[in-house]
Amino acid sequence: MWNGNSLAGQRVLVTAGASGIGLDIVRAFAAAGARVFVCDVQPESLDRLSTELPEVGSCLADVSNEEQVARLFDAADRELGGLDVLVNNAGVAGPTGGVETLSLDDWNRTLAVNITGQFLCARLAVPRLRQGRHPSIVNLSSAAGHLGMPGRSPYAASKWAVIGFTKTLALELGADGIRVNAILPGAVDGPRIRAVIAAKAQALGKPIEEITRIYTSQSALNRMVTAGDIANMVLFAASDLAASVTGQELVVDGHTQALS
Numbered sequence: 001m002w003n004g005n006s007l008a009g010q011r012v013l014v015t016a017g018a019s020g021i022g023l024d025i026v027r028a029f030a031a032a033g034a035r036v037f038v039c040d041v042q043p044e045s046l047d048r049l050s051t052e053l054p055e056v057g058s059c060l061a062d063v064s065n066e067e068q069v070a071r072l073f074d075a076a077d078r079e080l081g082g083l084d085v086l087v088n089n090a091g092v093a094g095p096t097g098g099v100e101t102l103s104l105d106d107w108n109r110t111l112a113v114n115i116t117g118q119f120l121c122a123r124l125a126v127p128r129l130r131q132g133r134h135p136s137i138v139n140l141s142s143a144a145g146h147l148g149m150p151g152r153s154p155y156a157a158s159k160w161a162v163i164g165f166t167k168t169l170a171l172e173l174g175a176d177g178i179r180v181n182a183i184l185p186g187a188v189d190g191p192r193i194r195a196v197i198a199a200k201a202q203a204l205g206k207p208i209e210e211i212t213r214i215y216t217s218q219s220a221l222n223r224m225v226t227a228g229d230i231a232n233m234v235l236f237a238a239s240d241l242a243a244s245v246t247g248q249e250l251v252v253d254g255h256t257q258a259l260s
Contacts, residue, residue: 006134006239006240006241007029007032007033007034007235007238007239008032008033008034009033009034009035010029010034010035010084010085010133010134010238011034011035011037011080011081011082011083011084011085011132012029012034012035012036012037012083012084012085012086012087012238013036013037013038013039013072013073013076013080013083013085013086013087013121013125014026014029014036014037014038014039014087014089015038015039015040015061015063015087015088015089015090015117015121016039016040016041016063016089016090016091017036017038017039017040017049017058017087017089018038018040018042018045018046018048018049018058019040019042019045019048020190020191020192020227021089021140021185021188021190021227021230021231022038022040022087022089022090023045023049023227024227024228024230024231025087025089025230025231025234025235026038026049026053026056027053027231028228028231028232028234028235029085029235029238030053030055030056032235034085035055035080036053036055036056036057037056037057037058037059037075037076037079037080038056038057038058038059039058039059039060039061039063039072039090040058040060040061041060041061041062043060046058046059046060057075057076057079057080059071059072059075062113062117063088063090063113063117063118063120063121064109064112064113064116064117064120066120069117069120069121069124070124072121073121073124073125073128077128082128082131082132083125083128083129083132083135084129084132084133084134084135084136085132085135085136085137085138085238086121086122086125086129086136086137086138087137087138087140087234087238088117088118088121088122088137088138088139088140089140090113090114090117090118090140091113091114091117091140091158092109092110092113092114092155093152093155093192093195093196094106094107094109094110094114094152094154094155094158095110095154096151096152096196096199096200096203097151097203098151099153102153102154106154107154110154110155110157110158111154111157111158111161113158114155114158114159114161114162115158115161115162115165118139118162118165119165122137122165122169125137126173126176126178129173129176129178130176130178134177134240134243135176135177135178135179136178136179136180136181136237136238136242137166137169137173137178137179137180137181138180138181138182138183138234138237138238139162139165139166139180139181139182139183140162140182140183140185140230141159141160141162141163141166141182141183141184141249142155142156142159142162142184142185143184143185143186143187143251143253143256143259144156144159144160144259145159145160145162145163145182145184145249146160146163146184146249146251147256147257147258147259148160148259149259150259151200151203152196159184162182163182163249166180166181166182166247166249167247170246170247171247174246174247179237179242179243179245179246180246180247181237181242181245181246181247181248181249181250182248182249182250183230183233183234183237183250183252184249184250184251184252184253185225185229185230185252185253186218186219186224186225186251186252186253186254186256187215187216187218187219187224187225187253187256188224188225188226188227188229188230189224189225189226189227190227193215193224197211197212197215218256218257218258218259219253219254219255219256220254220255220256221254221255222254223254224254225252225253225254229252230252233250233252236250237250
């Protein structure tokens with residue numbers, strides 16, 4: 001039976017938690033009574049977070065940088081005294097364009113943040129989670145991580161990699177009682193998707209309004225999902241409601257069958 005207070009007192013680390021989806025995730029955990037620590041690459045976003053949620057600890061860190069990740073976990077140790085939940089939320093949209101138009105630098109940067117960053121964080125989190133209470137890892141993937149996405153090959157490749165990483169960690173860590181799941185958002189309304197839509201419109205030579213209609217109509221609900229929708233699923237995955245859920249692709253996309 002679910003304990004409605006199962007997240008109260010949980011020690012949670014959220015990467016890229018000072019804006020966008022990450023900020024909604026942080027707000028949701030804080031409202032549930034969890035103790036939260038956050039990293040981000042945007043100092044101004046961290047400043048706004050500290051004003052809104054002064055009880056949430058934070059530091060500046062790029063998850064693709066091994067030394068910065070090590071400092072992040074040292075800071076989280078000092079703030080939280082241990083770890084129960086890791087939310088690997090950090091990610092970048094990457095470039096838009098046909099594969100022949102992309103640079104190696106853009107490819108490498110997308111994978112460095114979206115999958116290598118999750119590896120670097122998980123590697124340091126696991127020894128701490130083994131000492132945690134109802135420990136779990138929640139990795140952010142994407143609907144593009146099981147459907148593919150034309151014009152976004154680095155992003156799709158990195159998000160498919162998250163699924164393989166998640167399922168493998170679930171098998172590796174199950175005996176330790178550590179659950180590992182992936183969240184697969186569809187198009188999430190907000191500044192990032194608007195930038196992606198603008199880039200795709202430019203690449204295709206089409207009006208932004210036309211590409212926006214494609215993005216909103218590709219789900220059965222005929223709308224984009226919200227950051228709050230994603231935060232709710234992350235909380236579910238970390239809570240006692242999901243006590244027997246591990247190695248799963250938890251899709252939040254309004255039933256999207258193809259991405260444009």
